Every structure is written in structure tokens, then in C-alpha cells.
Amino acid sequence: MATPVTKIVLAYSGGLDTSVILRWLKENYHAEVIAFCADLGQGEELAPLEEKARKTGAVKYVQRDVREEFARDFVFPALRAGALYEGMYLLGTSLARPVIAKHMVDIAREEGAEAIAHGATGKGNDQVRFELTAYQLEPNIRCIVPWREWDLKGRSDLIAYCRNHKIPVTATVSKPYSTDRNLFHCSHEGGILEDPWAEAPEHIYLMTANPRKAPDRPRYVEIDFQDGNPVAVDGKKLSPAKLIERMNQIAGAHGVGRLDMVEDRFVGMKVRGVYETPGGTVLYAAHRALCTLTMDREVLILRDGLIPRYAQLVYNGFWYAPERLAMQTLVDDANRDVTGTVRVRLYKGTCLVTGRKSERSLFDPKLATFEAEDVFKQNDAEGFIKLHALRLRVRTNRERKLAGPRR
Numbered sequence: 001m002a003t004p005v006t007k008i009v010l011a012y013s014g015g016l017d018t019s020v021i022l023r024w025l026k027e028n029y030h031a032e033v034i035a036f037c038a039d040l041g042q043g044e045e046l047a048p049l050e051e052k053a054r055k056t057g058a059v060k061y062v063q064r065d066v067r068e069e070f071a072r073d074f075v076f077p078a079l080r081a082g083a084l085y086e087g088m089y090l091l092g093t094s095l096a097r098p099v100i101a102k103h104m105v106d107i108a109r110e111e112g113a114e115a116i117a118h119g120a121t122g123k124g125n126d127q128v129r130f131e132l133t134a135y136q137l138e139p140n141i142r143c144i145v146p147w148r149e150w151d152l153k154g155r156s157d158l159i160a161y162c163r164n165h166k167i168p169v170t171a172t173v174s175k176p177y178s179t180d181r182n183l184f185h186c187s188h189e190g191g192i193l194e195d196p197w198a199e200a201p202e203h204i205y206l207m208t209a210n211p212r213k214a215p216d217r218p219r220y221v222e223i224d225f226q227d228g229n230p231v232a233v234d235g236k237k238l239s240p241a242k243l244i245e246r247m248n249q250i251a252g253a254h255g256v257g258r259l260d261m262v263e264d265r266f267v268g269m270k271v272r273g274v275y276e277t278p279g280g281t282v283l284y285a286a287h288r289a290l291c292t293l294t295m296d297r298e299v300l301i302l303r304d305g306l307i308p309r310y311a312q313l314v315y316n317g318f319w320y321a322p323e324r325l326a327m328q329t330l331v332d333d334a335n336r337d338v339t340g341t342v343r344v345r346l347y348k349g350t351c352l353v354t355g356r357k358s359e360r361s362l363f364d365p366k367l368a369t370f371e372a373e374d375v376f377k378q379n380d381a382e383g384f385i386k387l388h389a390l391r392l393r394v395r396t397n398r399e400r401k402l403a404g405p406r407r
Helices: 016-029 049-056 067-080 092-111 126-137 155-165 240-253 278-294 297-316 322-337 380-403
Strands: 007-011 032-039 060-065 115-117 142-144 178-181 186-189 219-226 229-233 258-264 270-276 340-347 350-357
Touching: 007 016, 007 092, 016 032, 016 049, 016 155, 032 049, 032 092, 049 060, 060 092, 067 092, 067 229, 067 240, 067 278, 067 322, 092 115, 092 126, 092 186, 092 297, 126 142, 219 240, 219 278, 229 240, 229 278, 240 278, 278 297, 278 340, 278 350, 297 322
Parallel strands: 007 032, 007 115, 032 060, 115 142
Antiparallel strands: 178 186, 186 270, 219 229, 219 340, 258 270, 340 350
8 A cells, every 4th residue: 555645746837737636636635735836937927826826725835946947957958969859849848847857856855745746647748757857866756647547538627627616727628728838938739739730720829920920021140159058149148048038039029930740759649739939949040050060070960860869868758867868978079169150030930040150160161162272182082982982883893793794
């Protein structure tokens, strides 16, 4: 028989799921519930949460500002790795979960709580991300997941539960969207979005302007990098979180950073998600452009070869796993020379790199020019090509020999 639980730390957002969960935990576990909210850049969403959590039954509300930690220790390492899940997704939600779980474990230790709880469903990725992090940081902690225990079938049942218990929520049966916002991005799921053929309605977008209604003149922005990390926008140095916020403002106003994709969840199903990552989209493009200028060709190939595996590890919740940390060591070493400035043009949903410069550039105009020059001897290419063609010629000659004389 499981040891009774007296205190639970709940990852609390004040949304539909966690509002129901807070009350449900009190009723079913008869334990004290500490509601924890990580300030990841949700903005005005945080203001009413403490009062709401206490009215719903929390004995304590804890909120921590983790924006700089999130940007510096989670977003920027993934940016240096060029991480894109399935070639498109910049991992905004995936990167947020381990930092939330890390602080949940810290609070559990401080408060003497035996368990943590979260609102992720049994179909989702977040359950894995929360629990893998928690178990690695505190192997004996207990994870309580109401979606895997209760008999509520879906969001319609949750909305009815809130109505019966007089818990205020913004979700409705007609608009049951699941929205997750942080400093780096905003994700949208559920409702009409569950049909991959249906176009996402314009009203769901929170961080990006409609590209068709964006300014008619392009916006140029210059981003400075140091060792692979963005450090300044248009010459103004900013902290990691402030820099992302600034880039969100600039790129979002021009409708940059929208993504509509069908992705493969870790548990095995395909789902449709709509994402907004305005600043991150520009930072990714700029970082990539600077890598091509300053990073050795073979090192870049090696780094790029890690992208699918690195992104998969982050998506699947293995942020603290030794293999991800080992990859990060290589990635960070590869970024030692990724220092310089990139100029990007933003226009009606598009992001185009128009310039890049660096004191560590490997671009040599004397070698690259098509004009007459003495640095590169053109006839050296003949031997270079013949050496690379040697194995191909040997193979062809073998096949001809085995095929016998032609008739």
C-alpha cells in the first residue's frame, strides 16, 4: 500500500485542467496542495492566479520569476544546437517543462511535500517531461497525475466540473482551445485544430500580427552574437530574457513566426499543433547564418548531424539525460567562434537574412571571387577532382569487367 501523501506541489497555471486538478486533489487525496506557478513570461495571465488558487483550495501559492533562467539555461543552449523537432518546431513548450519541474522539486524539498502533480494528460508529451525531470532530480519523489486516475473523459467534463464547483475558467465547450504561452512561444491545440485540414482561425493568435495586415514597409534588424548566444539587438545589449522579449515585439508586429504542423508525440500518435515563435524564428535564422560564416565546414556538418537527435531528446523530456548533456558540450565547443552580427529583413510574415559579418569569419574574398586572382590556382582542381573520382572510376571498371564484353 502506498504511503499516504500529506503535501502535494501542483504545477498550476490557473487554466481549465489545473483548476479542476487542485480541487480534485483536495477531495481525493485529503492532502495540502501548494500551487506553484513559474513565471516564464505569461504576462498579465499571472495577476489573478494567487487569489484564484487560494479560493480553489490551495494552502499556499508560490510564484517564481524564472524568465532569465529559462532564456539563458534552456532556450539559448537549444538555439546554439540549432534544435528543430521534425525540421520545424522550435521546442518552446518542450524547453519550458524541465525548468518548471526543476523548481517543483525544489519547492517539494523546501515544503516537505512527498509528491508533485501536473495537468498533463496520458496522451501528451508533458507528462513525460515533468516526470523524467522530477525522477532524475529526486528519485524517490511521487508523481500524481489525475488524468491517469479520474473518470473525467475530456474538456467538456472538466468544464462541467468547474460549473458544479463554481470554479471560474475561460474555456467553453464551443472554444475548448488549449493555449500554453511563455517567453519564447505560444502553442495552440484542441477544438477545430484537431482537424488537420481546417485552417486555424485568426483569433487564436496572441503573439503575431496577421501577416496580411502587417506593415507595408520591411523592418531591418541587426542581432549581435557572442559564442553562439544573441547579446544585442540593433546595437543595444540586453539580458537573455529581455532580448527575446524585444525580438518578439519586433518580429510579432510583422507577422513572423507562425507554424502549423502535424507532429509525432513521444507516446506514438500524430497531433496537430499551431505555434507562434516570433523572436525565436528570427534568432534561429540569424544564428544559422552566422554559423555558415564562422564555423568550420566539417564541424558544422557534425553539429547539424546532431540536430534531429538533440531535438528529439528535448521533445521527449530528456533534458537532464547524460546524452543530451554530452551533445551540448560538443555544440557549445562548436559555437566558440560564432561571434558577429547578422542583419535580417522582416516583411509580412517573412524573415530573410540580408547580411552577416564577423571578425572570426572564415569567408576569404580573395578565395571566393570569380574575378582574376592569384591566390587560388585553377588547375589545382584537376588533381582534386581525379582523387575524389578514383573510387567511382574503380567501381565502374569493376562492374564493366563483371558484365563481360559488350556486343
